[in-house]
Amino acid sequence: MDVRTICLGILSRGDATGYEIKKLFDEDGYQHFVEASFGSIYPALSRLTQEGMVSVRAESQEKRPDRKVYSITDTGRRAFLNSLMKPLPEDRHRSPFVFAMLFSHLLPHPRVVEMLDTYIGQSETKLAQLMEQKPQPQTEGDRFVLGYGRAVYIAIVNYLRHYRAELKGDAAEAAE
Amino acid sequence: MDVRTICLGILSRGDATGYEIKKLFDEDGYQHFVEASFGSIYPALSRLTQEGMVSVRAESQEKRPDRKVYSITDTGRRAFLNSLMKPLPEDRHRSPFVFAMLFSHLLPHPRVVEMLDTYIGQSETKLAQLMEQKPQPQTEGDRFVLGYGRAVYIAIVNYLRHYRAELKGDAAEAAE
DNA sequence: CCGATCTATATCGGACCAATATAGACGGAC
DNA sequence: GTCCGTCTATATTGGTCCGATATAGATCGG
Numbered sequence: 186m187d188v189r190t191i192c193l194g195i196l197s198r199g200d201a202t203g204y205e206i207k208k209l210f211d212e213d214g215y216q217h218f219v220e221a222s223f224g225s226i227y228p229a230l231s232r233l234t235q236e237g238m239v240s241v242r243a244e245s246q247e248k249r250p251d252r253k254v255y256s257i258t259d260t261g262r263r264a265f266l267n268s269l270m271k272p273l274p275e276d277r278h279r280s281p282f283v284f285a286m287l288f289s290h291l292l293p294h295p296r297v298v299e300m301l302d303t304y305i306g307q308s309e310t311k312l313a314q315l316m317e318q319k320p321q322p323q324t325e326g327d328r329f330v331l332g333y334g335r336a337v338y339i340a341i342v343n344y345l346r347h348y349r350a351e352l353k354g355d356a357a358e359a360a361e
Numbered sequence: 362m363d364v365r366t367i368c369l370g371i372l373s374r375g376d377a378t379g380y381e382i383k384k385l386f387d388e389d390g391y392q393h394f395v396e397a398s399f400g401s402i403y404p405a406l407s408r409l410t411q412e413g414m415v416s417v418r419a420e421s422q423e424k425r426p427d428r429k430v431y432s433i434t435d436t437g438r439r440a441f442l443n444s445l446m447k448p449l450p451e452d453r454h455r456s457p458f459v460f461a462m463l464f465s466h467l468l469p470h471p472r473v474v475e476m477l478d479t480y481i482g483q484s485e486t487k488l489a490q491l492m493e494q495k496p497q498p499q500t501e502g503d504r505f506v507l508g509y510g511r512a513v514y515i516a517i518v519n520y521l522r523h524y525r526a527e528l529k530g531d532a533a534e535a536a537e
Numbered sequence: 538c539c540g541a542t543c544t545a546t547a548t549c550g551g552a553c554c555a556a557t558a559t560a561g562a563c564g565g566a567c
Numbered sequence: 568g569t570c571c572g573t574c575t576a577t578a579t580t581g582g583t584c585c586g587a588t589a590t591a592g593a594t595c596g597g
Contacts, residue, residue: 186457340516
């Protein structure tokens with residue numbers, strides 16, 4: 186599942202610029218299980234254009250650089266659906282936070298608390314995004330992914346809050 | 362949090378070969394939130410050796426290629442702990458399965474069921490690994506990460522099983 | 538009116554992964 | 568008993584991907 190395929194998928198839901206594709210990952214709470222950087226999105230769109238998977242129209246605006254709006258072609262749509270019929274690559278996940286917590290016993294207590302609070306904040310923000318979503322998801326897929334995201338982030342936030350509360354107790358005991 | 366830092370962390374818990382480091386990610390149920398490939402582990406270990414962060418001893422075995430056992434040095438240990446004091450990079454996550462499910466309404470029903478069942482199987486395997494763990498984790502960090510992994514995978518498996526059950530109902534209705 | 542933030546495209550160096558090559562050991566099938 | 572698959576173990580390569588950075592006008596709050 187490379188960035189080219191992901192771009193095709195996004196474009197199959199509607200036209201977009203490279204910038205807008207990136208924004209979908211960051212903001213829209215679209216979901217937090219797929220992302221890509223500009224450094225791979227722009228080259229991907231160029232190559233997809235060469236391959237005839239997408240078409241571009243340059244909307245020249247007054248006193249602004251052109252907006253390059255990409256649309257998926259029939260070829261692209263077929264190629265995308267075809268790639269979904271083949272076995273999917275496995276998830277890749279790297280969480281520096283979780284890894285760092287493996288070594289909490291080697292770190293100063295305030296640093297551990299700081300790491301926890303930072304991560305709790307980030308997770309709560311993502312969860313809030315997923316909760317404030319429009320009540321009626323567009324497609325069945327949207328409904329599934331929204332529910333999935335909520336389930337995962339609720340579990341994460343619950344666990345972290347609980348652990349953080351335990352930690353407070355320990356700190357109080359240690360201070361006595 | 363690059364692969365070099367991750368290798369340092371692993372080695373701070375005990376000596377290992379490149380092969381063993383990789384195995385920890387795959388098997389040990391060590392945890393499913395950090396991984397790395399051979400293609401990045403071996404170069405990382407070479408460079409760490411050059412930099413004096415780790416040392417190597419080649420255990421030459423009879424009729425086998427040398428086992429290169431890596432040990433972390435004091436310099437490496439200090440550098441690693443120091444990197445944990447700086448702000449941590451954010452999680453990166455890419456789940457082809459979740460992305461593909463966004464388009465379930467465009468796919469044949471059997472394919473959707475197949476994707477779901479495959480992913481449920483994988484998640485159950487990981488959860489089983491996390492549950493059969495030795496009852497007494499080594500460090501506080503181990504305890505935290507084990508609990509975190511269990512919480513996340515329990516939520517995932519629950520949600521997927523529930524969704525899959527719903528789907529069965531739909532399919533039955535559609536067949537009538 | 539100044540700095541910050543936003544829209545928008547783009548590139549580069551370095552990091553990273555998947556696939557592949559090599560090679561002897563070991564265990565089970567037949 | 569020998570063949571096949573799997574396991575230990577190191578290593579490289581091609582290509583993908585990310586983070587940082589550059590550019591530049593718009594817009595907006597203080």
